[in-house]
Amino acid sequence: MNLIEAVKNAGIVGAGGAGFPTHVKLSAKAQVFIINAAECEPLIETDKYLMRTFPNEIVKAAEIIAEHIGAERKVLALKSKYQREIEALQQAIIETDSSFQLVKMKSFYPAGDEQTLVQLVTGRSVPERGLPLDVGSVVSNVGTMLNVYQALQGSPVTDKYLSVVGEVANPIMLYVPVGTSLQDCIDQACPLLEEYDIVVGGPMMGKVYRGDAIQSLTVTKTTGNIIVLPKNHYLVKCAELSLSSIIAQTRSACIQCKMCTDMCPRFLIGHKIRPNMVMRNMYRERLIASNDEYETIFGEAANCCDCGICEMFACPMSLSPRKVNIFIKTQLAARGIKPERNKNPEASADLQYRRIPTERLVARLDLMKYYHFHAEECITLRPAQVSLLIKQHIGAPGIPCVSVGDKVQKGDLIVRAKDDSLSASVHASIEGKVTLIDGERIVIDKEKE
Ligand code: SF4
Ligand code: SF4
Incomplete structure (x- = not known):
């Protein structure tokens, strides 16, 4: 099996947030291959944890991809303040005999924006509404590299690393099956408030969810972070403003x-x-x-x-x-x-x-009190039920290929990517029985022993 088939069969999509199917991105030739390790938004810990924990796997997968796309320049771009991550990656580059170069950036927002990163590394601006490929570059995220490494060992995307931070007693890193309830993840961090709202993602581009809406959310292949916030927090208040109020304020x-x-x-x-x-x-x-x-x-x-x-x-x-x-x-x-x-x-x-x-951005967002958490350990969750979205990526949804009542093993294909469009497969993230399929999701329940 070649690299593209392995990546497609594993259902890999960009783990950094956008969820672009990776097999499509890697089906190109480019002069420059950039691993985006900038962890663009503050308060997200996931990529830093991965760089410290799996540096060799990340570098090995990156080398394989760089060779596949024919890259002459290979770059791992991260912030210079990530000292421990830099040491881990430098060591991995030596141990794996890699020719990746570390580009160390200042700590600014949005350092991890693809177009900002390409301009910083290559000096070339991506065309308006274009892709890095338009200027000979492919950009991929460190989490995606780990998924590619695992795909090459035969493992599809079934689990996700994510951080839970904010108004909680125990900010944590979690390793959970895709489809795990977000509420279960939040509970692990022990919220300090009875009532709270959350941001899924980073404080700038993440989405605010309020009250009961949180209950129906589950981890997807692109979930990397949850921020628990008081209901009167600035970010929540900003998200509450209606479009008509925003337009009226603009005019006046x-x-x-x-x-x-x-x-x-x-x-x-x-x-x-x-x-x-x-x-x-x-x-x-x-x-x-x-x-x-x-x-x-x-x-x-x-x-x-x-x-x-x-x-x-x-x-x-x-x-x-x-x-x-x-x-x-x-x-x-x-x-x-x-x-x-x-x-x-x-x-x-x-x-x-x-x-x-x-840091100035974090202060402006009133998030400084949550800013200094650094994930050292990771807790693994093994829920009795998962609810997997059929579509977790940019593009067309795949086609469910299981029925209610089917028994599945972890890693079994449950949604097949469409061949004729931008699409991605989904795999069972726990062993159990399919108990529900609707237009949006597939639920799997662990069978009682
Ligand atoms: S959100 Fe604002 S600052 Fe960012 S690209 Fe749009 S106009 Fe520019
Ligand atoms: S030009 Fe108007 S919208 Fe832009 S920063 Fe100034 S006041 Fe705000």
């Missing part, structure tokens, strides 16, 4: 200071995106009938990557250019507008001076 309170544009990482790598201009024109958004005019005024919003710097850090008026851009993107799609792309952007000379230091 934007002072056109332009800070959102000056700090926007996409603007800084040369993309045409000026959130202040979108904000300035929101007063007449509903009045524009002509699609050409709409594209001229609002088309730039299509280049927003949703990083959140404009709303969570830059804006002195606590406005939300990010959410306005998300709204505008839905309007562009509804009107059938596909804005022109600049395929040869050039980074601003100011780029390196306008990076947001991680």
Whole structure:
């Protein structure tokens, strides 16, 4: 079996958050292969734990992939403050006779954004709404490398490492079957509050879930972190604001200071995106009938990557250019507008001076009291039930290939990737009986002994 087949059969998707099917990403040739080890957002511990615990496996898989895609330059990019991780990887590079080079970055947000990383490592800006491959690069995450290593040993993706931090007595690293209840994971960390809300992912790009909605959530292949927060925390309050309030505030309170544009990482790598201009024109958004005019005024919003710097850090008026851009993107799609792309952007000379230091961001987000946890040990959970989403990736869902009542072993295929589209397989993450299949998920219960 070749590498691509092994990766596809194992159901590997980008473990760093987006969930792009890895076999598709690796079916290309590229000059540069970058392992994204930056752990982009604060408060996430997972990639650092993996680098300290499995450095040899990560480097070995990375070498195999680099050879497969024909990369001449091989880079492991991480923050220079990750001293223990740097030592572990340096040792692994020596022990495995690897030619990977460590690129050590300052601690800034969004260091792990693919396009920011490619620009930093290669000096080239990815085209607007393009891929790293457009400038000869492939980027993959350290968690994905570990999954590739295990796939080459014959093991599909069945388990996930994740951290649980925030308002808890015991911030922890967990190793759990995919499909484990998020509530079970949270309980392991012992929340300090009766009532709380959570962010799944990082504080900037993760999603806030409130109250009863938490009960139905389960671990997916892309879940890397849970932050438990008080119900009145700044991040929760930001997530509560309705779109109509956000738009009303935009129309009345934007002072056109332009800070959102000056700090926007996409603007800084040369993309045409000026959130202040979108904000300035929101007063007449509903009045524009002509699609050409709409594209001229609002088309730039299509280049927003949703990083959140404009709303969570830059804006002195606590406005939300990010959410306005998300709204505008839905309007562009509804009107059938596909804005022109600049395929040869050039980074601003100011780029390196306008990076947001991680600690300042953490302070701004009121998360400093949770910031200094470092996962030393990992607890393994073995739940009696898992609920696996049929679609855990970007693209089309696969096709369930089990029925209610079937007995499955851990690692058995339960959802087959579609061959004719971007898709990914899913495997049983525990041994047991299939007890439910609906349009979204497959539930497996451990059988009583
Ligand atoms: S930073 Fe805020 S106030 Fe300033 S231009 Fe942008 S949205 Fe308006
Ligand atoms: S969220 Fe804001 S800062 Fe980030 S890319 Fe979009 S406009 Fe720029």
